[in-house]
Amino acid sequence: MKILIVGPSWVGDMVMAQSLFKSLQDLYPGAQIHVLAPGWSRPIIDAMPEVSETLDMPLGHGAFAFGVRRSLGHALRTSGYDWAIVLPNSWKSALIPWFAKIPRRTGWLGEMRYGLLNDVRKLDKTVFPLMVQKYVGLAHDANVTPNEFDCPAPKLVPKKSNIDAAVQRFGLTLAQPILALCPGAEFGRARNGLSGIMRRLPGASLNPAGRCGCLVRRMIGLPVRRFVLTCAKLPRKIQSRNSPGKRRCRTRWLYYLSCIVWWRMIPD
Numbered sequence: 001m002k003i004l005i006v007g008p009s010w011v012g013d014m015v016m017a018q019s020l021f022k023s024l025q026d027l028y029p030g031a032q033i034h035v036l037a038p039g040w041s042r043p044i045i046d047a048m049p050e051v052s053e054t055l056d057m058p059l060g061h062g063a064f065a066f067g068v069r070r071s072l073g074h075a076l077r078t079s080g081y082d083w084a085i086v087l088p089n090s091w092k093s094a095l096i097p098w099f100a101k102i103p104r105r106t107g108w109l110g111e112m113r114y115g116l117l118n119d120v121r122k123l124d125k126t127v128f129p130l131m132v133q134k135y136v137g138l139a140h141d142a143n144v145t146p147n148e149f150d151c152p153a154p155k156l157v158p159k160k161s162n163i164d165a166a167v168q169r170f171g172l173t174l175a176q177p178i179l180a181l182c183p184g185a186e187f188g189r190a191r192n193g194l195s196g197i198m199r200r201l202p203g204a205s206l207n208p209a210g211r212c213g214c215l216v217r218r219m220i221g222l223p224v225r226r227f228v229l230t231c232a233k234l235p236r237k238i239q240s241r242n243s244p245g246k247r248r249c250r251t252r253w254l255y256y257l258s259c260i261v262w263w264r265m266i267p268d
Contacts, residue, residue: 017035036055091112095116108120
């Protein structure tokens with residue numbers, strides 16, 4: 001089976017999409033999964049072994065460009081896709097699989113996408129409250145609920161070259177575990193989530209010697225004043241580096257930090 005995934009446009013959503021990719025591989029062993037997504041997300045997708053190929057979306061977030069979508073869809077007609085899964089909810093995001101004439105086109109109804117999708121799901125947020133459940137649910141039949149499936153955790157597989165580059169760039173050492181924290185959620189309670197985590201982070205729990213290189217990075221240039229103040233209160237034996245990001249760091253961060261660790265410590 002050959003599956004085209006129309007991917008999301010945000011870093012966190014793309015990481016969560018790996019739960020869908022893992023589920024598809026479990027349900028359809030040997031399936032070829034191709035992901036159509038913004039070019040900046042390629043370093044993340046390259047660290048997902050479930051994905052066979054990444055296709056760069058030539059349009060930026062929010063761009064309609066009907067003609068470009070039609071041309072890209074026509075170009076994909078000869079690719080032999082059996083199934084398309086559209087993760088964004090916008091009407092325009094479903095155009096390319098429709099123009100590509102992919103036989104099965106799955107997604108949530110979103111912006112009234114009847115016709116563009118022929119396996120359309122109506123979302124009940126009380127049944128699918130989490131984004132990752134919405135993604136993984138599309139791998140299953142329409143009548144399957146989150147009570148009947150697991151959402152496998154994302155696990156990026158880093159390239160050694162990216163690890164070496166990050167270690168050199170940020171002056172780290174692999175002799176100690178590395179904890180990479182990536183604050184900067186755009187909305188919701190996640191803004192302050194890391195502050196609570198850091199307050200509960202005793203240095204002694206990080207390794208037997210109680211030492212850890214702690215690399216703190218802001219993902220997309222959002223304010224993290226409260227988080228930085230929390231970091232200032234860390235025990236001195238935990239070495240911290242606060243490296244505020246800029247919009248450009250989407251690419252730089254993807255190549256380096258996300259390829260080291262995502263909410264995990266590198267094991268000894």
